Amino acid sequence: MSSIALVNIHTRALELAPGFFVSVIVATAATFLSEHYGAPVMLFALLLGIAMNFLAADGKCKAGIEFTARAVLRLGIALLGMRITLEQIATLGWKPVALVVIVVVATIAVSVVAAKVLGFKRIFGMLTGGATAICGASAALALAAALPNHPQKERATLFTVIGVSALSTVAMILYPMIANWFALSPQEAGVFLGATIHDVAQVVGAGYSMSTETGDTATVVKLMRVAMLLPVILCATLITRLQGADPTGKRPPLLPMFAVGFLVLACINSTGWIAPAVQGFVNELSRWCLVISISALGMKTQLRELATIGIKPILLMVGETVFLVGLVLLLLHWGF
Template identity: 75%
Template sequence: MNTLALGATHQRIRTLAPGVVVSLVVGAAASFLSEHYAAPVMLFALLLGMALNFLAVDGPCKAGIEFTARTVLRLGVALLGMRITLDQIASLGWKPVALVITLVVVTILVSVVVAKALGFSRLFGMLTGGATAICGASAALALAAALPQHPRKEHATLFTVIGVSALSTLAMTLYPMIAQWLHLSPAQAGVFLGATIHDVAQVVGAGYSMSTETGDIATVVKLMRVAMLLPVIVCAAMITRRQGLEAGGQRPPLLPWFAVGFLLLACVNSTGWVPTVVQGGINDLSRGCLVVAISALGMKTQLKALASVGVKPIALMMGESVFLVLLVLALMHWGLA
């Protein structure tokens, strides 16, 4: 029995290895280019992956690319839990928590309604709204993993990742200038930047470019938004259960395993027992998994199909970002900061 199990495992590894290795190489190349040209690593991973999309058609790499785009992606989402602690959230009091919950819920609901009005599915609105409201590309990938299968889901996911990465880079440059123009205090600027910029790295860059206090507050507020990923994933999983069975014929769990992993790691990290070097290592591993997974998703995508999305999805994502800025400023004006 053990011999059979070992043989099956060995065969499984041999089947997956070519695609996994190719995804790792593309991810490493994307990281190298990102470090040297100061551009979003997710964007490089997508573009490099799409340039190699012929590998995902039929051949020795197909199975490994499928595995990386699905399982490695979910592992990276689970490891995101090591970024946050309950103490970080409690340290700012209830007002920023209320602000973050409100902006996430309202932005996603408005996105769903507008997407439907523009002729898209509600799930596409949830995907783009979640990416804008929570944590950019990471949220898009996490939600895509939890939402029901759809013929165009991967195209929608990749478009969302490209759009939110580009908008986040633009926000990192523009939003500090908006904060200065509005004469926000360092604390207010931290809340504003942390609540509006899409990706964690860009929040850190924008916040600390203004002041240490602004950077500290912006980072914590941003991590609160990351924490909202869990309840939104649960909502997405509930939608999936209502829509029927997974491809394998089994009813999907109410709480996916990667959401459980996210929650457990956040709880462990909150104990204060995890050494800084371990936290950093797990965060780097999470980022690496997501980059490799998006490389694989890029390889599964035909550029022609992605280019045919039209103007409406672009307008939707830009509108979501503008709406988020206006909503956060309104909530801050009403005292939720």
């Protein structure tokens, strides 16, 4: 490597360091609060980031915050692939797999139609529907990274992350009660919780609060939903390429590199060659990358912008959540 290239790398690192380390500090504070007060770490990261948004204005931190919200986010999403194995999916049989595919496709389709009816762009429906149907904040961030640039995309992404994080917390408390009210068996309760709660952490909390069997089943079903992230990203990029949705003429790649990384890691993890300690390290690194990047994303937004969103997006996300619960209960009643 030439000396000029090394100088450029050093200069770039110095430019990005302040914003990156500020994001790390905010993410660390969010993690501390989450561990001590029980609320979703993503929600704390967003709120703390928004409180520090003055750092993203023109200054030393701006470039690093922009980099963290973009590049570190993609790394975190790619590393999510280490949570998935084909064996996990095979152990439950074909019915839960079919149920997951049906609810993901149906929820996103209904969300896109509902968004259009409420006067939003279809892309917003795809974003909120994907977050509701797949894996909450992680899916919202992944879909936002795959979709074309739009002036309102960051604000829509932030609102979606806040919405699914809040709804996940409510679901973790309420859904076990619903499972008991419908007298679901431990495995059925696990399928219900894993197929409806947005974020992985809340699925684990709700599942194991009922029983070990319910928790194990809920976790595997939830990871099956996470596995749907790849085909949904592929479909989203295909649709936006066909529509030419980006006014700048730039179109997202057919399969973004972070999605390729997700697939490669899922395949490697399925071989069984990866030691549990390595899996745990990669999963923890993925979690930190997502928390750090969402802290940066929070710093890039202005709270007054979120305040202008209005009631319709809230109704859309609540409606998507209720639809998902009703559809899963109906499919379980039909024998899935």
